Amino acid sequence: MSAPDTLALVGAGKMGSALLGGWLAAGVEPGRIAVHDPAPSESLRALAAEKGFALNPPHAAAEAVVLAVKPQALDAVAAGIASLFGRDTFLLSIIAGKTVDNLSARLPVSAILRAMPNTPAAVGRGVTGVFANPATSSDQRAKAQFLLSGVGGVEWVEREALIDAVTAISGSGPAYVFYLVEALAEAGRRLGLPADLALRLARATVEGSGELLHRQPEISAEILRKNVTSPGGTTQAALDVLMAPDGLAELMARAAEAARKRAEDLSG
Template structure:
């Protein structure tokens, strides 16, 4: 069964900013007809207005009907103000898919009291180029058909991993949700190290950027595990081995990354509610 055949017969997207807009573009690319979509956003960007017009998507309809799927992509702090207007749209037969950071399934159900099937998802920034990584958890009332619909909606922008325990969303936030920033920091640090080694700043920046981007693309395309790829480019006694002795030392990258992920996970738990 194709992804497009699993997309809902009717869908309302609430919030058409960067993440909501990226998701919408993914659905359209996967074959979802614009006539099946409505977008609610009080301040849509000109590009979103044009996209809706081009695909005959209803933008801020006066009287939207209860949809098969309701996707929440507003800022988390905007949920309280928006909830009263959204509550009539989230009926017992609607699957609610939320990408609101920190908002739990219980929190969403409190604000959308008629909702039964609620999927909480944590995507990341590469979703904007359809290379995202998303962790998702569903309320017990979510049917298999609704779960498949939610999966199709989320998979339009990349990998989806389903979690049996919603509490693991905080760990997903710490690993993949915040993870792109860790990779960007690696590119920054590598460029700075290149400058310290004598390279001109512009050259170091370009080399570091392309190295991180190229290695990421190779990792994405290769069936090999990261450790295997690392060993494949590490000649015994060579330059890479010398660098890895530093990075893989007891106080090297691995413990730093564990501490960083633990800090992000702790903060995600503090922000949940």
């Protein structure tokens, strides 16, 4: 895999900046990169000065355009970036909900990839689901893979509609995990633990469990769960509640469906 010869990043918020950091860490030459952001942060200005990539230069066609703006900003942004697209440009969009048809109607490009990274990308531990439309070549897919792998794992889906499901599971998923920490800490407080201690215990438990998953990829989450659970013990008593027909699995399915539906709504 290799980087595009020229690369334009449109939008340098949290996710755009995470991708940019991943490219620089992967050795992409800063001179290949142009970042376009109407209100660059001081940290972005400082990084541009340090690393040498172009910040808000005059528009020029790039081999790859990465679109990392909020869904509601697409119309306004699209009107001003047409000159970034040449005959062989491909578009990599990380905008939630905006379909290939939405994007092709607003931008002069045929090769379009939709991707959904997640916030652990900021520490290089993200995972990104990505779809490529039929106009995307194998070389363009490979270059998109390179751009996304700088912030974590990459998983391809063959139907565009599945990107909304990816959004619901891994895109929004970190928030579910963070809320689990909050809920576990609150449960501890209700059991009489000091609030700060309950939070430390909950946070360390989720951090450690995630690291165990990371370090033992050959062992399924189901097996890891069973390894902690003694028949008739304390963990089993708790799991009897969580695994009831109306328990955590059903609640998570409802939550993910709500997220998927919202992603569909954003396509309008």
